[in-house]
Amino acid sequence: MANRTAFFFAFLFILTQAFSQTSANFDMPLSDSIHAEKQLNAPGFANNKSHSGLFKNFHGFFGTSWSYTIPTGDFQDIVEYGTQMRFMDFGLFFTKNIGISGMWHSSSNYDRPHLNKIFYGDGILAGPVLSLPLHDRFTVSARALAGYAKNHHISGHNWRKTSNSSAYMVSFLFSYEIVNDIGLVVDAAYYNSNSKHYIQEGTLNTNRTETTIEIKNYSIGLGISYLIPQLF
Numbered sequence: 001m002a003n004r005t006a007f008f009f010a011f012l013f014i015l016t017q018a019f020s021q022t023s024a025n026f027d028m029p030l031s032d033s034i035h036a037e038k039q040l041n042a043p044g045f046a047n048n049k050s051h052s053g054l055f056k057n058f059h060g061f062f063g064t065s066w067s068y069t070i071p072t073g074d075f076q077d078i079v080e081y082g083t084q085m086r087f088m089d090f091g092l093f094f095t096k097n098i099g100i101s102g103m104w105h106s107s108s109n110y111d112r113p114h115l116n117k118i119f120y121g122d123g124i125l126a127g128p129v130l131s132l133p134l135h136d137r138f139t140v141s142a143r144a145l146a147g148y149a150k151n152h153h154i155s156g157h158n159w160r161k162t163s164n165s166s167a168y169m170v171s172f173l174f175s176y177e178i179v180n181d182i183g184l185v186v187d188a189a190y191y192n193s194n195s196k197h198y199i200q201e202g203t204l205n206t207n208r209t210e211t212t213i214e215i216k217n218y219s220i221g222l223g224i225s226y227l228i229p230q231l232f
Contacts, residue, residue: 060092060099061175065187065223069107073216079119082109084191084219091129091141101143102126107191109215116154119195119215123149123167137177145169151195151215163212167193177227187221 069082084107093099102125109119125145133139149167154160171189178184197213 060228061225062090063225065221067219067221069217069219071217079109080112097131101129121151139175141173143171149193161196163196165194181227183225185223189219
């Protein structure tokens with residue numbers, strides 16, 4: 001577990017350095033007028049035009065992504081790896097750097113050693129997000145999300161048990177605007193939820209012992225987002 005945790009945070013550091021270097025390499029000289037116009041844009045996932053009133057910094061993003069998940073804790077004793085699909089991932093910023101974010105996700109986890117799918121589920125998460133622009137096109141964001149998850153455990157002869165649980169996620173987003181208003185996003189996250197777990201004893205479906213297990217994993221994902229310059 002310690003090795004996996006060290007690898008995860010080392011990956012975050014390397015990723016930040018790589019994106020910063022890439023941004024520096026693509027930094028083109030600007031005329032004074034263009035540079036002045038860029039200074040009026042609000043930082044965040046998307047450049048925001050200047051507005052007066054309550055919503056002058058109101059901007060956001062909307063996208064989708066796929067992640068490879070690495071189990072940790074007791075969960076890694078029964079699961080080899082997993083995947084997570086975020087069908088809807090969004091953020092709304094009320095200031096230049098602070099807003100709310102949410103997602104609808106679905107995940108699958110595969111057991112040792114046969115790589116059969118034994119845990120899967122979906123859920124909805126939401127929470128605050130903090131955005132820090134490091135370059136005109138490169139932004140790092142951090143968010144803490146909490147919500148609801150419906151988890152399923154498959155045991156024996158495709159027998160399924162469903163359980164509902166709270167869930168939370170800590171996520172770091174590395175966004176690079178590859179073309180106007182379209183961003184390439186790398187997501188590194190930690191996820192935690194609970195699921196009913198049935199330990200098979202023998203071959204009969206009735207020979208099971210029920211326990212609760214924490215679904216804990218790190219994830220590395222790649223996605224694409226539409227960067228919304230302004231909403232009002």
